[in-house]
Amino acid sequence: MRDTILIVRLGAMGDVLHALAAVASLKKSFPGRKLVWLISHIWAPLVEGNPYVDELRFFDRSSLAELYRVWREVRELRPVLAVDLQGLVQSALAARASRPERLYGFDSDVAREPLASMLYTNRIQVTGPHRIERNLQLIAATGARELTRESWIPPGRPEGELPKREFVLASPFAGWGSKQWPLGHYEQLGRELETRGLQLVLNVPASREAEVKMLKNVQVHVSSISGLIDATRRATAVVGLDSGPLHLAAALKKPGAALFGPTDPAQTGPFEAPMIVLRRPHVKTTYKRGSQLDPSLAEISAIEVAEAVERSLRAAKPVAHAK
Numbered sequence: 001m002r003d004t005i006l007i008v009r010l011g012a013m014g015d016v017l018h019a020l021a022a023v024a025s026l027k028k029s030f031p032g033r034k035l036v037w038l039i040s041h042i043w044a045p046l047v048e049g050n051p052y053v054d055e056l057r058f059f060d061r062s063s064l065a066e067l068y069r070v071w072r073e074v075r076e077l078r079p080v081l082a083v084d085l086q087g088l089v090q091s092a093l094a095a096r097a098s099r100p101e102r103l104y105g106f107d108s109d110v111a112r113e114p115l116a117s118m119l120y121t122n123r124i125q126v127t128g129p130h131r132i133e134r135n136l137q138l139i140a141a142t143g144a145r146e147l148t149r150e151s152w153i154p155p156g157r158p159e160g161e162l163p164k165r166e167f168v169l170a171s172p173f174a175g176w177g178s179k180q181w182p183l184g185h186y187e188q189l190g191r192e193l194e195t196r197g198l199q200l201v202l203n204v205p206a207s208r209e210a211e212v213k214m215l216k217n218v219q220v221h222v223s224s225i226s227g228l229i230d231a232t233r234r235a236t237a238v239v240g241l242d243s244g245p246l247h248l249a250a251a252l253k254k255p256g257a258a259l260f261g262p263t264d265p266a267q268t269g270p271f272e273a274p275m276i277v278l279r280r281p282h283v284k285t286t287y288k289r290g291s292q293l294d295p296s297l298a299e300i301s302a303i304e305v306a307e308a309v310e311r312s313l314r315a316a317k318p319v320a321h322a323k
Helices: 015-029 042-045 064-073 089-097 113-118 130-140 183-194 207-211 225-233 244-251 302-316
Strands: 004-008 034-040 055-059 079-085 102-106 122-124 167-170 199-204 220-221 237-240 256-258 277-278
Touching: 004 015, 004 089, 015 034, 015 042, 015 130, 015 167, 015 244, 034 042, 042 055, 042 225, 055 064, 064 089, 079 089, 089 102, 089 113, 102 113, 102 130, 167 183, 167 244, 183 199, 199 225, 220 225, 220 277, 225 244, 237 244, 237 302, 244 256, 244 277, 256 302, 277 302
Parallel strands: 004 034, 004 079, 034 055, 079 102, 102 122, 167 199, 167 237, 199 220, 237 256, 256 277
Antiparallel strands: none
């Protein structure tokens, strides 16, 4: 199908969100082409109804039978061009299997697995520093000229109970333990925000509810990704870690505070959002997955976070002009 463009970005949540502007830019630049996105099924709620995506194809490696199904379906595509935004050997192989005329991906200096770049017909050097900027540079190399830095987010779906008054939403868990803030700090943050007229809500998946249900001064909100999107839209502000929920809030231009430890906010911080980043200056940057809490995050106090939320809200509040 030589009128087709294939995007490969399988996951995870934050990375899918970082790909949205690039995908929109590609469709805006080539509106007559059919844009197909190969993605893991779990992240589909992030792109449901996306006006820049014509079709979703789902990647599932749960069994050999499923991998064969994916391979068979992808081979039928034969796109005019394919773009691997993931930079893994797995994603590069999936893109290569579609038999594109041209396959674009990151140069080995940027690809997460340098061997992946050997599978591309066009290896693109990008700078950044932010991953959204890098994705846009890769898309521009395909000949795309209608570039946008905006991300389309679905409306989500209401789930569970949320406060009737203004609230701050936080998601206390991340893919790596080294990116998390101590759970006990959220109790203190809840007290600090209450003095400012704000309630703290912790959003968690059902599988982790037991870890937070005994915390004081917080309301626990259990939901799926769709419920998280809806809650984020309703929140007055967001307190986030370097994880998917923070990148969702940034895409929605929410005010609040972003708490960073060993990862670099210049690469994965809230992109063009009215958030205040809190990070200790002595932290060594690393993207090695750590299971233990990074001590630098524990040094960030609840008072600092509450004050950052307050400053962010003041800055984001529209200025009243005299008539």
